[in-house]
Amino acid sequence: MRLSRRPSPAASAPSIVRPRAGTMGGERATVGIVPPRHTVRVAVHVVVAREDGAIFFVRRAGTGFMDGKLSLPSGHLEEGESVLEAAARETLEEAGVVVRPDDLEHVATVHGRWKVAPYLHLFFRAVRWEGEAHAAEPEKSSGSAWVHPSAFSDELIPYEREALEAPRGAVLVLGEVRTA
Template sequence: MTNRHRSVVDVYVLLRRVDGAILLMERANTGYADGQLCPPSGHLEEGESVIAGAIREAAEEVGVDLTEAELGFAHVVHHRNADEEGRIGFFFVADTWRGEPINREPHKCARLLWADPTNPPENTVPYTAAALSQISKQQPFSLDGWDHPLTAN
């Protein structure tokens, strides 16, 4: 009998202002991609849907309240890192929310900034930048880090 593969599932929330800019967070003191930028995001918790996880992460990290109706599906990426570990990332976009985004985790985030998702800053986490590139092309799915024609990088 073969072992079934299990992937980490990540959820990302692209809070998008009227001018099209999205909110990014500069990671700090986490041991992963410190000094790099990514949207509010995190891993699913046991028994949690991707929607519930996205809503929770946005509240925990930047203090905004979202409803399921405010989240629109943007993209899913199957990513493999340099250690050949796979993960699946679901990206959602929200144009409305309640509350002003603030840094609720200063021990993990150095700062918040708004950026053009079609031209993210150089220090954006590569996995996130690859997904943003595909989202800007209105592609609902991509592979990143796999040796395959659909690979984004």
């Protein structure tokens, strides 16, 4: 008598295959092809504020984006980083101050489409930080300034100003404010 093994349910389930870019599933027929997902670029921005409420900004230069404007320490999320790790890293790189990821609080979120891609901008406030804030990347800035919120002007990047003036926890979608 010959015994035959039945395939397990997992072995008989259809495979899910992500097609290579530019193909509709490759050379073989597949079941359950996963369509390309919508992706956004993620940027982090950090509010470093003194006890008097003044906020640290760098004046952008040589970046090709909003050069001449005042900007919070900010940058892009890198592969393998959490958003809090990225925010702490960018604060050190751009402002020369040390912030631990645990010392960051969410302030606001801005979602919008810029010329190059859709973006999700996450704004955090450094509860504690160490060091003397300064423009730490001279190739990307032409100086720095401490600005009190009552003195905000058109020198600030517009969507950063909107995020700073929005209620805490706000989600701004192309200028429309939705509180969490």
